[in-house]
């Protein structure tokens with residue numbers, strides 16, 4: 064009988080990618096998760112942790128390669144916390160995403176293989192992100208080569224990059240990331256050097272001192288506009304340093320249409336600030352999906368894979384099956400993208416959202432596109448949905464409801480209210496198949512699951528989105 068003590072080395076066959084993205088093998092029936100391995104590989108591994116029902120192991124050597132293996136395209140693969148599936152052929156990434164959706168939903172009545180369609184690929188598999196958040200740090204993560212060289216490293220007290228895999232508090236200098244537009248990499252490298260030489264220190268999450276905190280770069284895929292958002296602490300001379308940097312960026316990078324500066328003096332490591340000002344340009348960029356224009360400011364929420372989101376919104380519209388006479392409710396509507404996609408095919412759309420600024424953006428987006436039949440309501444859905452008669456003026460009860468909750472899914476009060484409101488059709492959008500399964504099981508009391516369509520909005524990661532069409536029974 065095999066034992067699984069920490070440090071023990073074993074040869075294993077990798078069977079599958081489990082939900083969450085970990086490679087799974089079984090030794091004498093006991094599950095061993097292997098970090099960084101792929102299905103079809105035979106691998107030598109070392110046990111790193113033993114739990115009651117499974118063990119975790121590190122990959123030491125691939126003894127037999129799988130035909131699905133692809134050479135990683137990124138120089139930071141393994142160190143960076145993102146894109147951990149990039150060594151797996153893209154078709155196989157899609158295959159596993161669909162399997163994970165099916166595994167989460169198959170216990171529900173009416174969900175069989177044929178109900179879950181193939182995962183819709185992302186229109187772009189690199190360069191797909193429109194927003195990247197880079198962190199400044201006063202401690203730079205050294206590469207294994209730098210450590211091996213044993214030379215004195217002079218710039219180890221300043222970093223601007225992404226988080227090291229598995230360490231929320233460690234930052235490595237990104238040289239090149241393949242997820243945003245390539246032009247943004249030059250801006251990143253330039254900002255890093257400029258800030259390092261500015262004399263102002265990077266923020267330290269240990270002593271909460273320092274100035275430079277985050278650089279967020281956003282772009283419009285269809286407009287080519289770019290926004291840089293610098294988030295700093297508050298030190299004497301800080302604002303004028305940011306102004307000088309902004310002017311240098313404006314002269315050097317014509318694609319950069321605007322720079323915004325926010326000050327965050329709180330200890331929370333978040334790339335937002337209560338006090339913001341625009342250094343140059345309009346303070347926002349625009350993006351186009353189909354014939355709709357969206358305004359994206361430094362703090363606005365917008366889907367990070369806009370071309371993938373466009374395909375997903377088209378499916379929402381297809382599943383909603385509108386004829387022009389329906390009242391539609393868009394729950395968890397954010398800045399109203401789904402509401403805008405549906406508005407021209409509906410009598411009226413009511414959006415519900417907790418964040419007041421998102422609703423302001425939603426109204427602005429309606430005005431920008433000449434759409435007049437949408438109303439939005441700010442509030443926690445569990446409190447506002449029950450007051451059906453209190454729906455935004457004149458909109459009445461919904462014929463169709465679209466719901467797109469955060470990862471935690473819908474509050475039980477929201478699903479209960481939906482069962483009471485009983486719209487003819489519900490289109491459920493989800494970024495988390497396990498909370499989706501829970502919510503669907505509640506809705507099944509009055510609804511049939513007709514179609515499930517998974518979407519890949521985050522290539523090279525285990526994340527998967529879903530759109531589900533539910534029809535009322537009877």
Ligand SMILES: C[S@@+](CC[C@H](N)C(=O)[O-])C[C@H]1O[C@@H](n2cnc3c(N)ncnc32)[C@H](O)[C@@H]1O
Nearest residue numbers: 395396397400416417418442443444467468469
């Ligand atoms: C996954 S996003 C959906 C955004 C939008 N449908 C889109 O495609 O751009 C979820 C939204 O739900 C909002 N939200 C989270 N919890 C909420 C709650 N309890 N009540 C209302 N809105 C909530 C978030 O602010 C966020 O805008």
